[in-house]
Amino acid sequence: MAEALTIARPYAKAAFETAQAKQQLAAWSRMLAAAAAGVGEPVVQTLLGSPKLPKQQIAQIFIELVGQELGDSGANFIRLLAENRRLGLLPVIAQVFAQLRADAERTIEATVISASPLGDEERAALARALKKRLNREVTLQCETDPRLIGGAVIRAGDLVIDGSVRSKLERLGLALAR
Structure with a gap:
């Protein structure tokens, strides 16, 4: 868990800074929660573990699966995570983001x-x-x-x-x- 947290933290901070700059903390919280829930699906676990699928295809399938909750910024974030093979960290990223949001909002x-x-x-x-x-x-x-x-x-x-x-x-x- 410590390694996952170490890897996830910079992504969560980047998402938080983007959301804060656009005053979209609540929207990003919902998006990350939906994406984190999507990672837990058995079909997605199989998809993430597939070395045969190109990263871009994995990202597109995941974006279509999570659906409307993402928006353009969220879809770009998912593409970035897929490119770096970090989609599996979405639950940890969502957790760190939630903590950063709680700290900012006191x-x-x-x-x-x-x-x-x-x-x-x-x-x-x-x-x-x-x-x-x-x-x-x-x-x-x-x-x-x-x-x-x-x-x-x-x-x-x-x-x-x-x-x-x-x-x-x-x-x-x-x-x-x-």
């Missing part, structure tokens, strides 16, 4: 896993607290996991806050075992 998506569903007031209070701590606009994705017993686990980027009763009991058990 946004972050946080996942909250709680033992029981959160109410609207709890969600709003949690979003405000995370916004203050992370200095970014926060979008909350809420999930439930009754195995947590109580409390919640929050994941936002590299930050993980584990306030679940389950983890507190595990830490207490470890402390008592010493």
Whole structure:
């Protein structure tokens, strides 16, 4: 993964700079997401692995497969990736692009896993607290996991806050075992 990330990063940065200059970040996000999803198709995997097909033909087939979402700039980007045999990196490129966009827009998506569903007031209070701590606009994705017993686990980027009763009991058990 580290090698793929290293190779994908310059492509993602170039796509981001192009999209930002044209004020098309949302359109490029959709295009890259569609292209990344297209790479996961079994037919495309076979196509990408074929040494017999010329690079230009692979690019054209892929562009036709992904369809309307691309536009001219997106199609040119796909041709560039195909020319360098990098179409398989589209999922990683899309991921890096999304992170660059989030950084530029000062946004972050946080996942909250709680033992029981959160109410609207709890969600709003949690979003405000995370916004203050992370200095970014926060979008909350809420999930439930009754195995947590109580409390919640929050994941936002590299930050993980584990306030679940389950983890507190595990830490207490470890402390008592010493």
